[in-house]
Amino acid sequence: MHPVSYRLEASWQPDGGPFGRFTFTLFNFSGAPLSGFRIVYTSLTRVIDPKACDNAVFLRRNANFHEFAPPAGLTIENGGSWTFTVSGLHRNARHCTDGAKSAYLTLADGGHVPVAVSDLLLENAVSEPPPVRLPDGKLDQPYALQPWPAKLELRPGDGFPVVLYPAVGSTGEDVAAIDTVLAMYHRLFPAGHAPFSLAASKQGRAIVFTADAGLKAEAYRLDLSETEIRLSFGGSAGRQYGLTSLAQLLDGARNHPEKFRFPASGKISDAPRYSWRGCHLDVSRQFYPTADVARLIDILAWFKLNVFHWHLTDDEAWRLEIKAYPQLTTLGVLRGPDEPLLPQLGNGAEPVGGFYSQADVRAIVAQATALHVDVVPEIDIPGHSTATLVALPDLTDGQEAPESYHSVQGYPNNALNPAVAFTYEFLEKVLDEMVELFPSAYIHIGGDEVANGSWLASPLAKKLMEQEGISGTFALQSYFLKRVKQMLTARGRKLAGWNEVAHGGGVSTEDTLLMAWERPEVGIELAREGYDVVMTPGQAYYLDMAQADAWQEPGASWAGTATPAHTYGYEAEGEFPDELKARLRGVQACIWSEHYLSRGYFNRLVFPRLPAIAEAAWTPKSAKDWLRFAAIAPLSPNL
The missing domain is CATH 3.20.20.80 (Glycosidases)
Structure with a gap:
């Protein structure tokens, strides 16, 4: 049994019209002859000359919706196919996604059935595969931070704490901020080891929070030592961004120790370039x-x-x-x-x-x-x-x-x-x-x-x-x-x-x-x-x-x-x-x-x-580095 009853294959040729032409082939695997139908496909490469098609009759278009009928009397036997061409396009196709994005048939009884579609093929020209999007990258400083901070002076450690936790004396708002970032981390990386604990741990390192009126609302500063981490922040947003940076540092060092380290000591002074x-x-x-x-x-x-x-x-x-x-x-x-x-x-x-x-x-x-x-x-x-x-x-x-x-x-x-x-x-x-x-x-x-x-x-x-x-x-x-x-x-x-x-x-x-x-x-x-x-x-x-x-x-x-x-x-x-x-x-x-x-x-x-x-x-522009970014970007969560 075939996974689909009908499939539409398509190619684009650069010749055959001011902006080339599509060649479509509809294959019938339904187990029965097909006749008296209409075909619809959606495509961003639109038809603007209704007469410029061969072996098909253009019926209508609405934006990216295109509807055609086969020549009168056409029957596609089971296992057979029908080919038609469409010129009169409004632009050249340039990529494999410029063809049909979906298709269906309207049958003689008025019912509608799905048609599988494939990526658009290129004919009469070289169809090159896409290049690699990221180089391997190069790290001058082994820290998994996204985006890169405005300023940092850090000494890499040989290991990393199991967790980070709020120091004694932290306010309820400080603890709640850790909980918020921890929940975000768990949603993004459900299989990841938690970077934070709300309770103290002998294998962890304490975070000491300090509100600093001299910092802007989104700014933060991290002062790291072997025994504790001091997080100074201008506002609740800055506190969150500082905690996020800590989560990134620990996650990178834990999961990719061959590339990334957790700081033994040093300082990060950070604030956004734009609001x-x-x-x-x-x-x-x-x-x-x-x-x-x-x-x-x-x-x-x-x-x-x-x-x-x-x-x-x-x-x-x-x-x-x-x-x-x-x-x-x-x-x-x-x-x-x-x-x-x-x-x-x-x-x-x-x-x-x-x-x-x-x-x-x-x-x-x-x-x-x-x-x-x-x-x-x-x-x-x-x-x-x-x-x-x-x-x-x-x-x-x-x-x-x-x-x-x-x-x-x-x-x-x-x-x-x-x-x-x-x-x-x-x-x-x-x-x-x-x-x-x-x-x-x-x-x-x-x-x-x-x-x-x-x-x-x-x-x-x-x-x-x-x-x-x-x-x-x-x-x-x-x-x-x-x-x-x-x-x-x-x-x-x-x-x-x-x-x-x-x-x-x-x-x-x-x-x-x-x-x-x-x-x-x-x-x-x-x-x-x-x-x-x-x-x-x-x-x-x-x-x-x-x-x-x-x-x-x-x-x-x-x-x-x-x-x-x-x-x-x-x-x-x-x-x-x-x-x-x-x-x-x-x-x-x-x-x-x-x-x-x-x-x-x-x-x-x-x-x-x-x-x-x-x-x-x-x-800041002065702190950007493409090769460093390329080394860290693969850590990004995705949808």
Whole structure:
């Protein structure tokens, strides 16, 4: 018995069209002839010329959803196959993940059955395997620390204590801090030997805690001797980071004594380089169970990252429970052949959904808060709103021509209309619930990738532009975002957004934080305009980017390739003039999930680049060392 009844094999040839062509072959192992069917596949390499296919009939496309029919009368016998080609693509395929991510058949009776897919093969060119991502590395100092501290002067010991424990006289808060880091360690390394004990041990070493008003809140100092460890800290975050460093030192020395040692004596003086040390996760394209989100937050805390940017909505799904609008997490999350949203990016015959209840959110926020990670939620507006508009069709202008504009991802008419009164009533209620769930000072409102031409076919939008004396998509977007900012201000919150928030006149720079993603120069431009900036350029910090040019390396390539060495070496300050550096709040990794169809792909693409970005966020430039990092990075926990 075959493990699947149908399989779709695919290759890409660089010839045969302006951007090459796909050759697909469908194999039938069902035990019966196949006829009267349609085939659907999802792919980021989209078809834009419906006529440019051979031996198949193009039926429809919606973003990454493609549907074809075979030639009339075609039957695929059991054990047989059918081959068709598709040209008219919108770009070249560059990597093995640029082909079909999922497929299914719609049978003659209307039922849907899954089709297995393989990675895309490259024809008529050299398909090179991916290179090694990390060298062996070199340690000048044998300590397993991630990220590397600002300053350290240590003497390696010949052994290590079995555990570290709070000294007599430690406060209840000190002991609770050890318990918090110990619990995080156990979650990350369930088979690891505990680095801490809350009770004293003759085989251990005591930690003496000292609050030091001369240290900043996230700073700490470790003074180590043969008999005790003194941990001085500016605030509770600094205490946690000091304990985390101790856990890392002991874990490395215990598990890899051939490489790492525990200090016999010496000092670590440490504080972060930037105040914003972030990691973003897109949960709209692919849904991550709450256990995975919780584990990612533990990983962030292990790397001393302090912001979790939770991208909760996009075209593909709205993932946050809003009690005022339950349709958002019923109609707005279901993707499938017969569901409100069509399959996208890995979805097949079976419907998929998934959202975070408000109880889930509270639990995630509580865990993150205990670990000094600020959860910054994002609802992506006004663009990237297909799921929202499917769930709440009253948000549309019924007179607007269908498919009057398309987003860069191919979604038609996907932006909330600034001229529809219900838009603001909807957002007021959504924000009312969000501020109760998320204590963060910032709420991220997206503001990215609104297609030029959006709303220009909407009579309501035309009327609004006449009334306000504005013209064009981006001036209308600025009008919309200014109103959203007023809503946030009224609720005591600040606006965060992507760099396009500044388009069309933007919003007030006061209490606004923008993330520069399109290219590094954008961050300097935003700072000149008076915005505070977080640097997250796709060319270095987007963790969906492929890590090499090789065909067999998975990932996206619109921003080029981001090798771990490039990501590690990238300096966010770049060409920032001295007078603008105060505007640079920090850096952030972004995990966009179009390519993350498995845990294996997640871990391959995120690590070791996430700890590389953590080191860029924490470690002074003068203390960075690529070969040292490469020697320590394999110790990183993963999802």
